[in-house]
Amino acid sequence: MADFVQLIINGLAIGSVYALAAIGFVIVYSATGVVNFAAGQFVMFGTFAGVATLVNAQLPWPFAYGAALLIMALFGALFFVSVYLPLRRGSIVTIIIGTVAVSITMQNAALLSFGSWPFRLPSPVEDSAVSLGGAIISLHALAVVAVTAVMVAGLWLLFNRTSVGVGMRAVAQDVQAARLMGLKVNRLLAFSWILAAVLAGVAGLMLGPMWFADVNMGDPIALKAFAATIIGGFGSLPGAIVGGLFVGLSEVLGASYVSSAYKDLISFGIMIAFLLVRPQGVFGEKIQDRG
Amino acid sequence: MNALEARGIHKRYGGLAALADVDLTVKNGQFVAVIGPNGAGKSTLLNVLTGLAMPDEGQVLLAGQAITRMATNKRIRAGLGRTFQHGRVFARLSVLENVMTGAAIRGRLSESDLRDFSMEIIEQMGLADVAHEAIMSLSYGRRRMVELSRALACRPHVLLLDEPAAGLNSGEVDQLIDRLAELRAMHGLAVVLIEHNMGMVMRLAERIFVLNFGCKIAEGTPAEIQADPAVLSAYLGEGYAHAVV
Numbered sequence: 001m002a003d004f005v006q007l008i009i010n011g012l013a014i015g016s017v018y019a020l021a022a023i024g025f026v027i028v029y030s031a032t033g034v035v036n037f038a039a040g041q042f043v044m045f046g047t048f049a050g051v052a053t054l055v056n057a058q059l060p061w062p063f064a065y066g067a068a069l070l071i072m073a074l075f076g077a078l079f080f081v082s083v084y085l086p087l088r089r090g091s092i093v094t095i096i097i098g099t100v101a102v103s104i105t106m107q108n109a110a111l112l113s114f115g116s117w118p119f120r121l122p123s124p125v126e127d128s129a130v131s132l133g134g135a136i137i138s139l140h141a142l143a144v145v146a147v148t149a150v151m152v153a154g155l156w157l158l159f160n161r162t163s164v165g166v167g168m169r170a171v172a173q174d175v176q177a178a179r180l181m182g183l184k185v186n187r188l189l190a191f192s193w194i195l196a197a198v199l200a201g202v203a204g205l206m207l208g209p210m211w212f213a214d215v216n217m218g219d220p221i222a223l224k225a226f227a228a229t230i231i232g233g234f235g236s237l238p239g240a241i242v243g244g245l246f247v248g249l250s251e252v253l254g255a256s257y258v259s260s261a262y263k264d265l266i267s268f269g270i271m272i273a274f275l276l277v278r279p280q281g282v283f284g285e286k287i288q289d290r291g
Numbered sequence: 292m293n294a295l296e297a298r299g300i301h302k303r304y305g306g307l308a309a310l311a312d313v314d315l316t317v318k319n320g321q322f323v324a325v326i327g328p329n330g331a332g333k334s335t336l337l338n339v340l341t342g343l344a345m346p347d348e349g350q351v352l353l354a355g356q357a358i359t360r361m362a363t364n365k366r367i368r369a370g371l372g373r374t375f376q377h378g379r380v381f382a383r384l385s386v387l388e389n390v391m392t393g394a395a396i397r398g399r400l401s402e403s404d405l406r407d408f409s410m411e412i413i414e415q416m417g418l419a420d421v422a423h424e425a426i427m428s429l430s431y432g433r434r435r436m437v438e439l440s441r442a443l444a445c446r447p448h449v450l451l452l453d454e455p456a457a458g459l460n461s462g463e464v465d466q467l468i469d470r471l472a473e474l475r476a477m478h479g480l481a482v483v484l485i486e487h488n489m490g491m492v493m494r495l496a497e498r499i500f501v502l503n504f505g506c507k508i509a510e511g512t513p514a515e516i517q518a519d520p521a522v523l524s525a526y527l528g529e530g531y532a533h534a535v536v
Contacts, residue, residue, distance in 0.1 A: 161402070163391055163394075163395040163402060163405055166384065166388045166391050166392060167392060167395055169383065169384060169388070170381045173381045173383060173384075174379055176343065177375070178392065179363040179367075180343075180363060180375075181364075181367065181392045181393045181396070182364045182367030182368045182393070182396035183364060183392060183395060183396070184364055185364065
């Protein structure tokens, strides 16, 4: 039982990271219709922003995290200005291919800046653990779940209780009508990209202590976030959360009770099953129902 | 000063002249209608006025200020409001949230003031009982009223209405006519109405512009328009004059 509790917490922790990556993915997709193939590299940049501020610059924790997230916010704005804005008049496919190009560029930029040797990103609650139902739970894992819960609550408030969030939802549905309400559409779209980058930054900072900071870590994260959005429902925020947690749990439980060699097969197998049986996912709408 | 003015508007789509040398003048607080057969260029004119389409030639002025190349959202902030022909509410927002998107241009309001302001508009429009409902659960007629509320929340000086009575039953049209007359009296709005419902046009409009094949063929009071042979021939039909008489 103790082992099971430990696995559940660990699964929820890694699932929380996938959920945050998936939420960033969904925010951008909902607002712009763009499937961001650089989403995994955004998380990787978040981890390396932490490496730069915590490990290299040796800043105190709060400043290091703040600086890393500020770097990610600036990166989101830069991405909007230099990739999305110039390409937005083209087809969506053009922008999507642009994100693929950027993902390759980001990976190589990280390789040039940090080298191929993995780093270890420390956690502020390193080596701390609590006992829960006989299981020894890493405090970092609990912190990841708690931080994700706070982020999700904050996002809910943003989208449902503020005019900025309502405006973002309006832009996501009908850009032309949003312009006719006087909404500053470009500013709201820029905010969507910045928000996605900051969420990826939070995911990266939390993932760093669980995985090694490796310039190649982006692709597996992107695939997991993608699986989470498919399972939860493409374009659905609750879906991204549920899907992320589900992928994290299936990965950890599958590795323990089946085989670590098949842990990815289980989550991707479930994703394929959803695509075949319920392509709209748990919370998603059928594509023909949108609009 | 005129509330809204379009001077010598030309707009071509490929070889088709959607608008050819069209003028439109709307005085402060005046109710103007633009009528004409389908494809006459009425919606294109509204698109040019709101910046959704740029004219090839001509000028648009709002309260005397040239806005011809101004972005749509800036025109709305400068005092234009518009509804769409087929009703384009934000389907996944509630009634209140839809109206909030219009009220949000009043950037200096706090979040709670913005909600209160939106609720005031909703109450004025008789939608208070459904303020928190999902908009797609409303009847088509009430959705059109939400769209009108949303445009009013922008606090426009000039309101452009693109076939607001389309799809409404006669009772709903009567309600809409009363509501528009009230709103105009309450807010001193200038209104540009595009509509095929001639009963509504003749009851509300002080001045009517008639378009046909992208050209303005007549302009005048409802009585003048109803007696204009060119309008009867191109749009209203010869029988209309006899029916009115």
